[in-house]
Amino acid sequence: MAKEVITGAEALMRSLKDEGVKTIFGYPGGSIMPVYDSLYGYTRGENKWFDHILVRHEQAAAHAAEGFARVSGEVGVCIVTSGPGATNTLTGVADAMLDSTPIVVIAGQVGVGALGTDAFQEVDLVGVAQPITKWAYQIRRAEDVAWAVSRAFYIARSGRPGPVVLDFAKNAQTHTTEWEPVHVDYVRSYNPYPKLNAKAVEEAAELINNAEKPFALIGQGVELGGAQSELVEFLEKADIPAARTLLGLSALPTGHPLDMGMLGMHGNYAPNIKTQECDVLIAIGMRFSDRVTGLPSTYAKQAKIIHLDIDKSEIDKNIKTTVAVVGDCKMSMPAITRLMKKNTHKEWRESFKKYDAMEDEKVIQPAIHPAEGPLLMGEVVNMVAEATHGDAVLVNDVGQNQMFSARYFKYNKKRSIVTSGGLGTMGFGLPAAVGATFGAPERTVCLFTGDGGLQMSIQEFGTIMEQQAPVKMILLNNNYLGNVRQWQDMFFGHRQSYTKMLNPHYESICKGYGINYDVVIDRKDLKAKVDKMLATDGPYLLECAIKEEDNVLPMTAPGKSVDEMMLEIKID
């Protein structure tokens, strides 16, 4: 039977459908018009298959795809045009690379004949994207579409996930080809799931069996590997206290008896101090980022280090390991657990409590239950966390709002934190929250953002309005770029260079977009207003008038060891 002859643009639609894609974030333009023309037929009428979310800026398309991917575990997809459309997505692509988020960006490109001529809206996208993608490829012929799309999805979602960019030349969109579906599930130069080394597994188990003060560090790898229950079995069998990285916060439910809190520069006090006391440190699906290690030359020097990671290039990259177990942690953790003795470390585990108590008294209680003064970020986050019972998805922006919300939110379900950890992208929060509402439509999505980050993506109010995306936006407005201001006060002699910010009248902006709005100024109104926001269907912005010059604590100053973490800071 003769094969059906279709255009490259139509082949893209069929290929995306074959990959199980339902939701696309995008923005049309000249070089991607044939694709948008094919998309037209797939978004309405009998053949409706895709939901296309029209964003208001291509950067937001990439961040929304990230938010979608992070909560759903599926690949986020965006379609944009060439040149500026493509370059606008690159911040999101870099963000996805650093935070191992599977997205596929399909960008238009000028026709092959015009490549290299500095044609209108031509940019060497593959050249620019290569260092910040897992894979970047230019589709130059219609007959390559099915293969390239399937390979892109396979690479984006397998092993350590990451972003893929497809640069789709216009001639390849319009030319025709015989349609034949392709399913790539193997690339010979790529080994996404390295085979476990039995000897390394044995050595790891032996170290853990002989440990008196074992300590586990939980990263996003546990979430990406879907290994949350394997983690609990592993920790519980040998009674191993554990702390979570920023991206791994929902890998272990808040309040689990072995949960010792959050790592990092603004994490909890006990896990940072105890890193320097443990005798065996077990890192699971985390990459010893500088925000976690502080000064690497002094980091956990007393400990034997076991590193479980699917990406062997992470081994010994920042911190030297004693035993490396390369592989999918969904396999490696059970393999180690099987060889582990049942054990208890009650005394060691309880030794964390002393530091918890110090942090609680000096930092946590004053942050979440202040007696007087203006509203604080911590108390707002705590109020929302209590009202959502740990069931909501937390999306945040970058800066003080990110640290406060990550610290004081509660996580009972997996895949519950969407944050820009590696790249620290201001402007990430709002579009990522939009994406999260599509990735987890059954869940409440709470965005905490600052006045700086919100304004970097505020055009996405348009997307929220059009889609009625039910994002609960909590604007922690302190009229400052608060985190930079904190550093200026601490390390730059209190010289507040361009961190104070004049804000617009957010109520008027919300009115223009038809978004529900309320403001909290007085502490006594907070609970009722949070409850009202959560009880209201659809999008909602709750502006909170936050104390202007508050600081995130505790804090490990840059270049300091994790055990030099400060519970209070003095600013002259």
Added chain:
Amino acid sequence: MAKEKKLYTLLVHSENIAGILNQITAVFTRRQVNIESLNVSASSLKNIHKYTITAWSDEDQIQKITKQIEKKIDVVKADYYTDDELFIHEVALFKISTPILMENPEVSRTIRKHDARMMEVNPTYSTVLLAGLTEDIADLFHKLNEFGCILQYTRSGRIAVTRSFEEPISDFLEEQEKKVNGDAE
């Protein structure tokens, strides 16, 4: 691991796809490590290209660079070696002045002593080829330079084969192929 700097040789095997060289060199650039020499050629395996790259580095850094290169999707395998693990060769071409060559008998004696070959002699210039180790080539260059006879000089990147029995990637590829065939059964 010692921070002692050595000349390391990376052997990288990749698929024959445009843009891979760019990805490989970017790994060096990002870490501010200079590539001393670079040679790209076909390998003994169909559709697999071989890159031979030398760089001064300490072992810790070259190990990280090697892993980051191997992480690229279309790179099949990357390994680093020290000189004692490899057979190494380079080629140099010298264009020298024929009048000086004729005037000074030491010039041709030096060329012969280095086992270099005269490729072409004409009244104005002569071409000399030397294949050998980096030091041999450098030595000949310095001597000829002292005679003041060099008009042009060029040296290839290093090429190298390992002293171990096989192409280091043939086992790896076999293993990979088994995986997919195993799945099909």
